[in-house]
Every structure is written in C-alpha cells, then in structure tokens.
Amino acid sequence: MGHHAAGLLSLSPTMVYCFWHSGETTESSDLQLTFTPRELQGGVQGQLEDQPGMTVASWQQRPKAAAMSAPAPPILFKPPIIQTNYLVAELDRRVVVAGMKLARRLLASAPLAPYYDSRGFSRAQCADRR
Amino acid sequence: MQTDDEFLAAATQRGTTTFHPGCTCRMGPADSSWAVVDDQLRVHGLQNLRVVDASIMPRMISANLNASTLMIADKASDLIRRKEAAGGGGLSSSYGNSCPGRDAARSSSRSAARRTGTPALQRTASQELRAALRPGHEKSVGHRSRTCECIPIPVPQNSLSFLASCFDEGALSRGDPSADRAKAGRTGAPGTVDGLVAGGSAGRRCALPWARAVALPREVGSPTRLKGAIGALAPPTAPSPRAVREGLANLGRNAPRERERLAV
Numbered sequence: 001m002g003h004h005a006a007g008l009l010s011l012s013p014t015m016v017y018c019f020w021h022s023g024e025t026t027e028s029s030d031l032q033l034t035f036t037p038r039e040l041q042g043g044v045q046g047q048l049e050d051q052p053g054m055t056v057a058s059w060q061q062r063p064k065a066a067a068m069s070a071p072a073p074p075i076l077f078k079p080p081i082i083q084t085n086y087l088v089a090e091l092d093r094r095v096v097v098a099g100m101k102l103a104r105r106l107l108a109s110a111p112l113a114p115y116y117d118s119r120g121f122s123r124a125q126c127a128d129r130r
Numbered sequence: 131m132q133t134d135d136e137f138l139a140a141a142t143q144r145g146t147t148t149f150h151p152g153c154t155c156r157m158g159p160a161d162s163s164w165a166v167v168d169d170q171l172r173v174h175g176l177q178n179l180r181v182v183d184a185s186i187m188p189r190m191i192s193a194n195l196n197a198s199t200l201m202i203a204d205k206a207s208d209l210i211r212r213k214e215a216a217g218g219g220g221l222s223s224s225y226g227n228s229c230p231g232r233d234a235a236r237s238s239s240r241s242a243a244r245r246t247g248t249p250a251l252q253r254t255a256s257q258e259l260r261a262a263l264r265p266g267h268e269k270s271v272g273h274r275s276r277t278c279e280c281i282p283i284p285v286p287q288n289s290l291s292f293l294a295s296c297f298d299e300g301a302l303s304r305g306d307p308s309a310d311r312a313k314a315g316r317t318g319a320p321g322t323v324d325g326l327v328a329g330g331s332a333g334r335r336c337a338l339p340w341a342r343a344v345a346l347p348r349e350v351g352s353p354t355r356l357k358g359a360i361g362a363l364a365p366p367t368a369p370s371p372r373a374v375r376e377g378l379a380n381l382g383r384n385a386p387r388e389r390e391r392l393a394v
Contacts, residue, residue: 029192062190069154087142096145097137 019061022098024091031099032059033106054115056106058099065089150195152184170209171202182206 016035021028039053065088072078087093107116131137158165160174167173171180182203184195191198 061192084147086145086147087138093138093141096141097134100131100137100141 014057020099020102022095022102024094024098027062030061030095031102032061033057033099033103034059035106054107054112056103058096058103060092060095060099063089063092063095065092150184152187152195153190155181155183155185156188157186158188171206180206180210 014034014036018033018035019029020031020033022030024030034057036055036057038055039049039051040055041047041049063086065085067085068083070081072080087096106112131140155166155173156164157167157169157171160168165174167181167186171182171186173179173181184199184202186202187195187198
C-alpha cells in the first residue's frame with residue numbers, strides 16, 4: 001500500500017475486532033483489539049510488509065490520563081497546543097501492558113496455531129509466545 | 131519482551147494512535163464552564179453557528195466514533211431544517227415515509243392497540259417502538275427526556291495503540307519512530323500539533339482556555355504493580371516539565387501517512 005495513498009480504500013485491512021477487559025479497571029471493556037492479516041511495516045498503520053504475517057493491536061479505551069490543550073495565538077489556521085499525556089497515569093500503563101500481553105496470548109492460541117509460523121523468530125523471542 | 135518493564139518500554143517507544151478525537155466542543159448548559167454547544171448544537175452565545183461532529187459528545191463513548199457521529203449528523207440535519215423528528219419521537223425524519231423499522235413498529239403497535247383498546251395515536255414514535263419491542267410491558271413506556279446529562283471531562287481523550295507482530299523483529303521492535311517524526315516534519319517540540327485540530331470547529335478555541343485537568347486513576351483490586359523504569363517515565367498523575375519535554379510528549383504523534391490524511 002503506497003505511502004501517499006489516501007481515501008477509504010487506503011485504510012488498513014483490519015478485519016477482526018474484539019473488546020476485552022484488562023482486569024485493571026472496573027470497566028467492563030477497557031481494551032479494544034484489532035487483527036490484521038498482514039504484518040504492518042514498522043507498526044505503522046497502512047504500511048504493509050512484503051512477507052506474510054499478522055498483526056494484533058491493542059488499544060486502551062478511555063484512558064485516565066487527561067490531555068492538556070491551549071489555544072494558539074490569534075493567528076488564522078494556527079493549530080492549538082495539545083499535550084496528549086499518554087501513559088502519564090499509572091492505571092493507563094497497567095492497562096496497556098495487559099493489552100499487549102493479551103495480544104500475545106491470542107497469537108499463541110490453538111485456533112491460530114495452523115497459521116502461526118515462528119520460523120522468523122529468534123529462540124528468545126519465540127520462548128515466551130509458545 | 132518478558133517483563134512488564136520491557137512491555138512498557140516497548141509501548142513508550144513504539145506506541146501510536148489513529149486519533150479518534152471527540153468531546154472538545156461538548157454539549158451542555160450555557161452556565162457551565164466546559165460546554166460549547168447547547169442541545170440544538172448551537173455554540174453558546176452565537177445564533178447561527180452549529181458544531182456537528184464527534185466533538186459535541188459530552189463524554190467519550192465506548193466504541194468507535196463513526197456510527198455515533200453519523201447519527202449526530204442525521205439529527206443535526208433535522209435541527210438545521212427545524213424539522214421535528216417523525217411523530218415527535220426519537221426516530222429520525224430522514225427516513226421519510228419508508229423507514230421499515232418504524233413502520234413495523236407502528237403497525238405492531240396499532241395491532242396491539244386494537245387488541246388492548248389502548249389509543250395508539252397518543253403515543254410518540256419512540257413509545258410505539260418500545261411497545262412493539264416489548265409487548266405487554268406498557269408500563270415501561272417512559273417519557274422522552276430532552277435534558278442533556280453532561281459529565282464534565284474537560285479535555286479530549288484518545289486511545290493509544292500498541293502493536294504485536296508475530297514475525298521476527300515485529301512491529302514493536304523494528305520501527306524507528308524518530309525517523310517517522312523526522313519524515314513528518316516534527317521538530318520534537320512537545321505538544322505542537324496538529325493539523326487534525328486545526329481543521330476542527332471554531333468553537334474549540336473559545337472552549338478551551340488553557341484547560342488542564344488530570345484524572346486520578348481508579349485503583350481497583352490488587353493489580354500488578356509496575357516498577358522500576360515506570361517511575362522514570364512520568365509521575366502517576368501529572369507530567370513534570372522534563373517528562374513533557376523529553377519523554378512521553380512524542381507519543382501519539384501521527385505517522386506521516388496519517389498526518390497527510392488528517393491535515394486540512
């Protein structure tokens with residue numbers, strides 16, 4: 001998929017979604033996971049690797065950390081200042097780590113076993129996934 | 131990656147977001163300090179300026195914003211045309227006379243009314259729908275509130291994504307986010323984004339006069355405590371100026387391709 005592609009058809013082929021509970025919060029669903037039947041190049045959305053693969057992404061829902069924003073100087077089209085403060089809240093960090101672990105569990109699950117090829121992995125990288 | 135610290139380090143280095151911003155022009159009472167638009171989506175203090183997008187949501191919803199934003203736009207079209215929703219109820223008039231669900235609901239409701247003798251004409255469309263969906267539960271037909279119940283969350287919140295790939299040197303370890311930022315023209319100065327917001331509604335600027343808020347995490351149960359390097363990333367509730375300058379500030383920056391798509 002071209003780097004400069006735009007429009008609806010250039011969106012990543014994310015095929016499967018699920019919602020999950022990390023166990024870290026009281027919310028019934030604080031994680032969203034997406035599954036893409038290709039490996040994303042460097043993890044960048046919309047850029048696919050040449051080799052076959054699959055990618056599971058975990059997304060924290062409604063993080064606790066609040067952003068900070070401020071209006072820009074009164075110049076037309078000057079964007080405001082935004083500080084997203086990702087991972088500032090400890091609870092967010094725990095949820096994010098839980099989501100990443102869950103992604104690994106899914107990749108190592110039995111239903112995915114027929115499609116899971118670890119030949120590219122180093123021994124150390126494979127050890128915790130099998 | 132084995133330990134929580136390693137996971138978090140990877141997340142800090144490789145995390146990204148696709149930005150689903152919302153709640154930056156929240157709907158609420160005019161006398162509140164955080165609301166931008168009223169329940170007709172008009173900017174408070176102005177007569178003919180409406181905001182119609184995900185920014186008017188009082189708080190972040192529990193799903194992708196797309197479907198809800200479509201419904202907001204559908205409702206807004208009625209408001210702008212000063213057209214009451216069909217039957218005075220909650221079903222949009224945009225479906226005209228050919229809404230299958232509404233027609234089915236009304237037909238079923240009329241049938242029920244004939245059986246029970248209850249005059250269906252006195253009900254709103256939403257009441258008819260509820261009655262049709264729950265026959266025999268007439269008492270459950272409630273009134274339709276037009277009150278906006280807003281929960282004050284002062285700033286937008288976005289999700290942060292982390293990718294786990296199943297092949298050698300997967301997404302978490304191979305990319306170079308600094309290179310991405312360089313290609314995107316980022317200078318590294320924290321917080322100086324975004325074309326995304328620059329394309330937003332005018333109400334945002336009047337609505338966010340140096341808004342800053344930090345939500346304390348809700349501690350529940352006995353979660354696994356992260357340790358070590360986490361403390362060096364940032365304090366638990368608010369970033370230090372140094373952390374803002376050096377660390378987490380670069381998280382969530384748009385990848386070059388996303389930035390191009392979002393730029394207005």
